[in-house]
Structure formats: structure tokens, C-alpha cells
Amino acid sequence: MTTTAPTAESDLGAGRRQRKPRRPQRRWAIWFMLAPAIAGLVIFFVYPLLASVYYSFTRFDLVSPPEWIGLRNYEYLFTKDPRVVEAVFNTLWFVVVLVPAKIVFALAVAGLLARAKRASGFWRTLFYLPALVPPVASVVAFVFLFNPGTGPVNQILGALGLGKPLWFNDPALAKPSLVLLGVWVMGDIMIIFLAGLLDVPRELYEASSLDGATGPQKFRYVTLPSISPVLVFAAVTGVIAAIQYFTEAAVTSSVASGKATVGEGSGAGLGYPNGSLLTYTQWLYVRGFSNYQLGYASALAVVLFIVAAIILVFMLRRFKAFTPEGDR
Structure with a gap:
């Protein structure tokens, strides 16, 4: 066997x-x-x-x-809606002005904090704290500070002989005033920029100094390429937030006009003053939940989704060349 x-x-x-x-x-x-x-x-x-x-x-x-x-619904949206053009213009204004202003200011503050040697933790906390304030509370506080008659800002400007602007009650200054609010609450983006700046290798700055690079040249050829993914993230998320801009503009119009409701009735008083703060999402809200025209509001939402998708795809394709992966 x-x-x-x-x-x-x-x-x-x-x-x-x-x-x-x-x-x-x-x-x-x-x-x-x-x-x-x-x-x-x-x-x-x-x-x-x-x-x-x-x-x-x-x-x-x-x-x-x-x-x-x-x-x-789409035919009415593109040809007959009396206020959709105004809402689109205001929304694009926030995309073009608010987003770059917030990114530039956050990057500048992050650059200063990255160089800070003493009490850096205190200053980081101080600049980040406004981002923790709820949007409604921050809007109410800003409307109070910029009140044309009794606000502390106008009191100081009046004492200096610089006049007393109407701020949120002036159609020409209402949107820039909201930009100031957006810049004030830029702490979340600032922290991300700060992390990106601190992650840039010191050897790159030392090598550029040996080559005789100046400060602006270091920023252009060392800092920006190193933090380009962070810049792309900030730009994309900022555009998404600006396209959906609703709470700050709606609450500002409500508080500044003395009304406690947003989008009441036909929305005739919406976007106070004089429609300057009427955004696309506010008009969608009015047509859907104040006028109970859910079909038309859905058409507004579909168009918003398509336009936002096109803008974001375009941005990602354009920004790809500025990222380290896009240079390969």
C-alpha cells in the first residue's frame, strides 16, 4: 500500500x-x-x-x-417672470464680489497669522470666533451697528464729519454692506488657509531666497502653487454658498424694513431696499412656499441646479491647470 x-x-x-x-x-x-x-x-x-x-x-x-x-413653467420663467432677472443679477453680484473678497481677506489674515510669533493662538481664536456666530444673530447685530440713525458706526462717522450713510436702507450700499458681513465671518476659510500656509515647506522659501526672489515673487511662485488645492476648495465652496445665498439677505431685508416675515404674500416687499437684496433662492422660496406654486418653484430649482453644475464643472476644469496634479 x-x-x-x-x-x-x-x-x-x-x-x-x-x-x-x-x-x-x-x-x-x-x-x-x-x-x-x-x-x-x-x-x-x-x-x-x-x-x-x-x-x-x-x-x-x-x-x-x-x-x-x-x-x-419654463416658458414663464424665461419670458414672463417680472422679478427673476433682478434676482439672478443680485445672486451673480454676490458670486462675483462676495466670494473673491472673502477669499482675499481670509488669505491675507492667514498670512499675517502664519508670521505671528507672539500670542498667535489668541489672534487665531479672535479671527475665528465670528464664524461661530449664527447667521441670523450676526445679521441682526450688523443691522444694529449700521443703523442710519442710532447705529454706533454712523455715530462715529458723524463725529468725524464723514456723513451718515443709509447702509442697509440704501439700494446702492445694501449689497456692499452684506459683503462686509461676509468678510467678518470668514474665520472658517481663514483657518483652512492658515493650515495650508503652515504646511508649505520652509526649504522652498530658503531656496527662493538664495535665488534672489523678492517677497511678492515668493508669494507668486512658491506660496500660491503650494496652496492651490486650498484655493480651489475655497473658490468652489464659496461659489456654491453664494449661488444659494438666502439667510443673510432675507433676514437683512426683514430687519431693515421693520417686517418680521420673509416673503410674505406676493413678495412685493422682498429684497428691501428696492429689490437690491432679492436673491434667486429667495424668489424660489416666495413662489413655492408663500404663493404655493410648487410646480413653478420646482422649475426654478431645476434651472438653479443645472446652472450651478455648469459653473462648478467649468471652474474645476479651469482650476485643474493650477493644481499640482494638473501640472503633471
């Missing part, structure tokens, strides 16, 4: 046969762990998006069943 010793090949084959039944179990385990995230994505993003697209082709008031009307 002879016996054959098991070979390495036979042992390897047996091991593979034993491991095969475990693969389906591993797949099910992976899907089980991903299930909460997938469910949240479907429930809170995919389904509302598809529902908005469907309702945009209907007449819907939350009470009666949706009535299919085809492209009439």
Missing part, C-alpha cells in the same frame, strides 16, 4: 477552494456597511431631484394633485 505526499500545488488549490465561499459574504458585508450612506443619498438627494424635475412640468400647489402642463 503506497501513499502520496500532498504537494504544494494541491495545498494551494485546496486553500483557494476553501476561500471561494467567503467572497459573496464579503460583498454582502461591504454592501451592508454602505447601505446607510446609499439610502441617505437616494432619500435626500436622488428622490428630491427627480421629484423636482417631475413637478417642474406640472401645476402643483401641495393641495390638489399635480396637473401636467409641459414646458409652461
Whole structure:
């Protein structure tokens, strides 16, 4: 009677046969762990998006069943809505002015804090604290500070003989006043910039100094390329927030005009003063939840989503060349 010793090949084959039944179990385990995230994505993003697209082709008031009307909502939006152009202009103004101003000021403050030697923790905390203030509270505080009659800012300007601007009650100064508010609460972006600046290798600055580079040249050829991913992140998130700009503008109009409601009735007083603070999302809110025109509001939302997606894709493609990965 002879016996054959098991070979390495036979042992390897047996091991593979034993491991095969475990693969389906591993797949099910992976899907089980991903299930909460997938469910949240479907429930809170995919389904509302598809529902908005469907309702945009209907007449819907939350009470009666949706009535299919085809492209009439979009036709009214692009040709007949009296205030949508004004809302689009104000929203684009915040995108073009507020976002760059916030990024430039946050980067400048981060650069100063990166050079600070004494009490750097105190100054970082001081500049970051305004970002922790709730938006409504910060707006109410700013409207009080810039009150034309009794605000401390105008009291100081009047004492210096510089006049007393109307600020949030002047259509020409209302949006710039909100830019000041946006710059004041730039602490979250400032902290990200500060982390990026502190992460720039010191060897690059030393090498540029040996080559005779000046301060502006170091910033242009060393600092900016090193923090370019942070700049792209700040620009993209800033544009997304500006496109959806709602709370600050709505509360400012409400407080400055002396009304306690946002978008009451037909929205005739919305965007005070004189429609200068009417943003696209405010008009969407009025048409959907004040006038109960959910079908038309859904059309406004779909157009906003498409335009935002186009802008963000364009930005990412343009900024790709300025990132380290894009230079490869």
C-alpha cells in the first residue's frame, strides 16, 4: 500500500477552494456597511431631484394633485417672470464680489497669522470666533451697528464729519454692506488657509531666497502653487454658498424694513431696499412656499441646479491647470 505526499500545488488549490465561499459574504458585508450612506443619498438627494424635475412640468400647489402642463413653467420663467432677472443679477453680484473678497481677506489674515510669533493662538481664536456666530444673530447685530440713525458706526462717522450713510436702507450700499458681513465671518476659510500656509515647506522659501526672489515673487511662485488645492476648495465652496445665498439677505431685508416675515404674500416687499437684496433662492422660496406654486418653484430649482453644475464643472476644469496634479 503506497501513499502520496500532498504537494504544494494541491495545498494551494485546496486553500483557494476553501476561500471561494467567503467572497459573496464579503460583498454582502461591504454592501451592508454602505447601505446607510446609499439610502441617505437616494432619500435626500436622488428622490428630491427627480421629484423636482417631475413637478417642474406640472401645476402643483401641495393641495390638489399635480396637473401636467409641459414646458409652461419654463416658458414663464424665461419670458414672463417680472422679478427673476433682478434676482439672478443680485445672486451673480454676490458670486462675483462676495466670494473673491472673502477669499482675499481670509488669505491675507492667514498670512499675517502664519508670521505671528507672539500670542498667535489668541489672534487665531479672535479671527475665528465670528464664524461661530449664527447667521441670523450676526445679521441682526450688523443691522444694529449700521443703523442710519442710532447705529454706533454712523455715530462715529458723524463725529468725524464723514456723513451718515443709509447702509442697509440704501439700494446702492445694501449689497456692499452684506459683503462686509461676509468678510467678518470668514474665520472658517481663514483657518483652512492658515493650515495650508503652515504646511508649505520652509526649504522652498530658503531656496527662493538664495535665488534672489523678492517677497511678492515668493508669494507668486512658491506660496500660491503650494496652496492651490486650498484655493480651489475655497473658490468652489464659496461659489456654491453664494449661488444659494438666502439667510443673510432675507433676514437683512426683514430687519431693515421693520417686517418680521420673509416673503410674505406676493413678495412685493422682498429684497428691501428696492429689490437690491432679492436673491434667486429667495424668489424660489416666495413662489413655492408663500404663493404655493410648487410646480413653478420646482422649475426654478431645476434651472438653479443645472446652472450651478455648469459653473462648478467649468471652474474645476479651469482650476485643474493650477493644481499640482494638473501640472503633471
